[in-house]
Amino acid sequence: MRWRCAGVRWRKGVPGWRWFHPEHGDRAGGELRLGAAVSLAVPDGVVRECVGVVRAGRRLPCPDAAATPAAAVRDQCERCAALDRSQSVAADTVPDDPRTYAVYLAWFGTGLVKVGITAQERGPARLLEQAAVCFTFLGHGPLMSARRTEAVLGAALGIPERVRSPRKRAARAALPPSEERAAELRGRYEAALAVPGWQETLTPAPYELVDHAAHFGLEPRAPRPTARVTGLAAGAALTGTVLAVAGSDVYLATGAGELLLDAHLVAGWPLCRPEGDGLAPPPTEPMAAAGQEGVTPEALF
Known part of the structure; x- marks a missing residue:
């Protein structure tokens, strides 16, 4: 079993990676401060898996360890997504929530x-x-x-x-x-x-x-990415410097220019640091051709 990325979470006003393990729960990773380096790779022979469900601050692993598509911004399988909706303020399934x-x-x-x-x-x-x-x-x-x-x-x-x-x-x-x-x-x-x-x-x-x-990081100059990552893949690597982070969108300066990475696409992958030559960059597509990216599902609360 491997530690897997759970995407980006904002904590005390600072974005950072989150990690999860089926046996050891969640932990915080490196912060994504402006100017920070990002260097990640996906090992060969691995697949992206559902991130499970978080209940009362504790992550429940996906019972099926279900594979999820590399290009999907949703990081849960259908079964875990349905379980999330069953206990969701956004879906009006917990109208008796006593919080303000x-x-x-x-x-x-x-x-x-x-x-x-x-x-x-x-x-x-x-x-x-x-x-x-x-x-x-x-x-x-x-x-x-x-x-x-x-x-x-x-x-x-x-x-x-x-x-x-x-x-x-x-x-x-x-x-x-x-x-x-x-x-x-x-x-x-x-x-x-x-x-x-x-x-x-x-x-x-x-x-x-x-x-x-x-x-x-949108002022004094907003990033102008020319391409966006469409999904990670086994054997792919990404290296860059953080220009901006807005929500789950991470803007990077890379050797190929400014790039947009939706951190939802990283969730569910086991990651490591790039080592050696021969690692391919992740697949991308021009921003203009993508119409400024597809729709990203949002958890409302």
Whole structure:
């Protein structure tokens, strides 16, 4: 049995690799700070496996050790994904969750604003995971009140509860100045306050802009990747320097130019450091030909 990558997790505001082992559980790996080196390889003769399910902070291994496709951004098999949905706030299968939830407005680019909810105890972690360039909280309260507010504000303001990854990525390449970002988000916040009813069931939060652009590495210059990794493969190696990390998207400077790696594609692989010559780079495709990448499923909480 091998240690396998569990993808990228944001911890205390810093992204880093996570690892899991069927017998030894999870552990943190190296941090992905701006300017850090990334050097990984997939050994010959291995396959990518389902990452299982996390319950109460503990990972339950996939009972089938099911193989998952190299190009799939979802890192679970159908059986484990169904088990995840059976105990998911996002799927409304745990309406009695006693935790306090916060409603937020997240800004990803000009005209790209969404409303969402997250457990208040998580602070800004969900916004970092979603690659929100900036955000503000609207209010907090019980789960079902937060859920109703999310639906009411989405309908009243004409904003979605999800922004797809291709649109987020395209927007990052052309961010307006911070003043414009703040003004658009402030306008949405004030419009939300004008919607009647929801403040009777939630405790409103004052407008407080949090801007992640520089923290992600999108300022003073946003990366301009010309290609994206489409999946790892046995015998492949990838080496580069971290230019930016937004959510699960890792932007790397490599010998072949700037490259986008969706860390979802790394989850489930046993990895090692590249050794010797003859290792091939992972398969890639031009960003323009990919239409700025395919849809990445997002766990909402």
